Amino acid sequence: MQITFLGTSSGVPTRSRNVSSVAIRLPQRAEVWLFDCGEGTQHQLLRSDVKISQIRRIFITHLHGDHIFGLMGLLASYGLAGNPTAIDIYGPPGLSEYIRASERYSYTHLSYPLKVHTVQPGLVYEDEEFLVSCVPLKHRVTAFGYRIVEKDRPGRFNVEQAAALGIPNGPLYGKLKRGEEVTLSDGRQIRGSDLCAPPEIGRKVVYCTDTVYCDAAVELSQDADVLIHEATFSHQDADMAFDRLHSTSTMAAQVALGAGVKQLIMTHFSPRYAPGNALVLDDLLQEARAIFPNTALAYDFLIHEVPRRRGE
Amino acid sequence: MQITFLGTSSGVPTRSRNVSSVAIRLPQRAEVWLFDCGEGTQHQLLRSDVKISQIRRIFITHLHGDHIFGLMGLLASYGLAGNPTAIDIYGPPGLSEYIRASERYSYTHLSYPLKVHTVQPGLVYEDEEFLVSCVPLKHRVTAFGYRIVEKDRPGRFNVEQAAALGIPNGPLYGKLKRGEEVTLSDGRQIRGSDLCAPPEIGRKVVYCTDTVYCDAAVELSQDADVLIHEATFSHQDADMAFDRLHSTSTMAAQVALGAGVKQLIMTHFSPRYAPGNALVLDDLLQEARAIFPNTALAYDFLIHEVPRRRGE
Ligand SMILES: [Zn+2]
Numbered sequence: 091m092q093i094t095f096l097g098t099s100s101g102v103p104t105r106s107r108n109v110s111s112v113a114i115r116l117p118q119r120a121e122v123w124l125f126d127c128g129e130g131t132q133h134q135l136l137r138s139d140v141k142i143s144q145i146r147r148i149f150i151t152h153l154h155g156d157h158i159f160g161l162m163g164l165l166a167s168y169g170l171a172g173n174p175t176a177i178d179i180y181g182p183p184g185l186s187e188y189i190r191a192s193e194r195y196s197y198t199h200l201s202y203p204l205k206v207h208t209v210q211p212g213l214v215y216e217d218e219e220f221l222v223s224c225v226p227l228k229h230r231v232t233a234f235g236y237r238i239v240e241k242d243r244p245g246r247f248n249v250e251q252a253a254a255l256g257i258p259n260g261p262l263y264g265k266l267k268r269g270e271e272v273t274l275s276d277g278r279q280i281r282g283s284d285l286c287a288p289p290e291i292g293r294k295v296v297y298c299t300d301t302v303y304c305d306a307a308v309e310l311s312q313d314a315d316v317l318i319h320e321a322t323f324s325h326q327d328a329d330m331a332f333d334r335l336h337s338t339s340t341m342a343a344q345v346a347l348g349a350g351v352k353q354l355i356m357t358h359f360s361p362r363y364a365p366g367n368a369l370v371l372d373d374l375l376q377e378a379r380a381i382f383p384n385t386a387l388a389y390d391f392l393i394h395e396v397p398r399r400r401g402e
Numbered sequence: 403m404q405i406t407f408l409g410t411s412s413g414v415p416t417r418s419r420n421v422s423s424v425a426i427r428l429p430q431r432a433e434v435w436l437f438d439c440g441e442g443t444q445h446q447l448l449r450s451d452v453k454i455s456q457i458r459r460i461f462i463t464h465l466h467g468d469h470i471f472g473l474m475g476l477l478a479s480y481g482l483a484g485n486p487t488a489i490d491i492y493g494p495p496g497l498s499e500y501i502r503a504s505e506r507y508s509y510t511h512l513s514y515p516l517k518v519h520t521v522q523p524g525l526v527y528e529d530e531e532f533l534v535s536c537v538p539l540k541h542r543v544t545a546f547g548y549r550i551v552e553k554d555r556p557g558r559f560n561v562e563q564a565a566a567l568g569i570p571n572g573p574l575y576g577k578l579k580r581g582e583e584v585t586l587s588d589g590r591q592i593r594g595s596d597l598c599a600p601p602e603i604g605r606k607v608v609y610c611t612d613t614v615y616c617d618a619a620v621e622l623s624q625d626a627d628v629l630i631h632e633a634t635f636s637h638q639d640a641d642m643a644f645d646r647l648h649s650t651s652t653m654a655a656q657v658a659l660g661a662g663v664k665q666l667i668m669t670h671f672s673p674r675y676a677p678g679n680a681l682v683l684d685d686l687l688q689e690a691r692a693i694f695p696n697t698a699l700a701y702d703f704l705i706h707e708v709p710r711r712r713g714e
């Protein structure tokens with residue numbers, strides 16, 4: 091899994107940071123999932139290694155403009171990018187109506203199937219390899235945090251070793267692959283787990299924006315490999331964070347700490363911390379690291395590889 | 403008057419050309435008028451010398467996404483750019499509904515008065531210095547071309563000369579300034595035009611997009627100083643132009659020739675003519691120049707000063 095930050099500013103774009111969007115490339119398939127789609131996301135894609143034609147699903151946290159105003163342009167361009175297959179979009183109530191109204195007024199006729207799913211807290215999407223769930227966050231409007239979970243996979247079955255043990259190819263292999271114990275015709279007992287590599291533990295990535303500190307974010311983030319959490323404000327501007335229901339850097343770190351994640355990457359920064367101001371993003375980073383050391387600052391086009399976990 | 407091209411690609415943005423928008427700076431006031439507002443227009447403004455805070459009016463030609471998907475983001479950012487006054491938007495039927503629906507779904511609360519005017523063919527806007535009119539073009543959806551006319555101004559009245567002639571300061575001055583003839587108490591006849599510099603002829607800029615060749619465009623463009631006309635296709639791809647109701651380079655040139663404009667600037671180019679293709683924009687330029695020599699190609703961030711005209 092490879093995370094590409096396409097926009098890391100809150101509210102308005104700046105010269106160096108666009109408004110919110112994060113792309114996650116799935117390793118097992120040539121597929122990209124997008125999280126939020128602020129204005130100019132398709133422009134950022136043009137400047138990145140992520141191909142618009144590989145986007146298959148888009149998850150929207152909430153309907154504030156800096157998270158959705160790039161959606162219509164991206165959907166239109168996706169249809170012109172060659173061999174569009176289909177796009178599924180997931181988001182809060184109102185998203186479907188917004189898209190349908192925009193399509194209607196702008197005479198946008200998409201050449202591929204577009205499905206808009208209104209999410210509910212809980213399971214949002216599942217296939218053989220992944221599942222995505224969401225929880226409501228605490229923002230001025232309905233907002234959801236998303237958890238992307240790669241399912242655990244059994245370790246590779248050692249066919250050579252099985253053959254050397256004289257186990258006949260056939261239905262027994264299936265049982266052993268699933269880790270079960272089997273009894274051979276000569277009475278030998280073989281444990282499947284002895285013939286399998288340690289299972290591959292699925293990776294977990296959590297995307298939490300926009301929100302003030304909330305317990306739901308901690309629950310959603312349990313044991314995540316990577317927590318992407320908004321940090322609009324510095325701890326010193328906590329009053330603004332509470333007022334506008336956004337997070338400070340320290341709130342993001344507290345979520346990371348409480349959830350026992352492996353790494354925190356902060357994003358969605360107020361332009362007020364651009365270089366040259368009294369407080370800058372490095373201050374937010376230090377504030378967060380004092381609570382949760384393994385913290386990083388996102389920037390546009392940052393690529394973060396989430397390493398595979400082997401059985402632990 | 404200073405024209406800044408903010409986006410010169412048709413349909414989709416490319417790495418070097420954004421979708422449609424043109425800013426016109428008015429010389430007499432610190433005011434900018436925008437024509438069309440494709441996605442990413444506010445980003446282009448950040449990279450240009452045009453200040454978002456100076457935008458006062460926005461004219462929309464038609465509701466295709468590549469001409470309006472930057473509107474909501476721009477309106478939201480304008481409100482945050484410091485001292486927003488008011489914005490008036492002009493465009494075809496449906497524009498107001500599109501904006502109101504987008505505001506509603508995205509919870510956008512603008513902090514300044516926004517007025518949306520549905521235009522009719524004819525006069526669109528008038529003040530002491532300018533008037534803007536529009537005509538329907540020939541596109542797949544309702545589309546308008548706009549003509550911006552700076553009103554003629556009387557030449558400067560030579561007060562020193564009037565005093566030297568012994569004309570008493572007072573109501574006679576007003577008549578002379580208007581170019582009228584007056585009779586002094588001593589019987590002398592004085593012609594106002596002799597005391598005034600030649601009148602300043604107002605400049606005319608026409609913005610024609612999207613459209614296939616049409617007589618209405620020629621009428622709208624009569625005697626313009628600058629005609630900005632779309633040229634989505636090469637003459638060699640005229641079948642596509644007729645099919646999609648867009649212009650070729652030669653159609654743009656024919657409008658310029660028929661209207662007797664001073665200069666043609668072509669824009670809204672299909673990405674198919676990007677460098678490296680069989681046909682490139684220089685081919686479109688040559689095609690147009692064969693018909694109308696004073697033709698130029700727009701590119702993003704091109705600034706074109708429209709010179710003042712003195713009495714001719
Ligand atoms: Zn928000």
Ligand SMILES: [Zn+2]
Pocket residue numbers: 464466541612
């Ligand atoms: Zn169009």
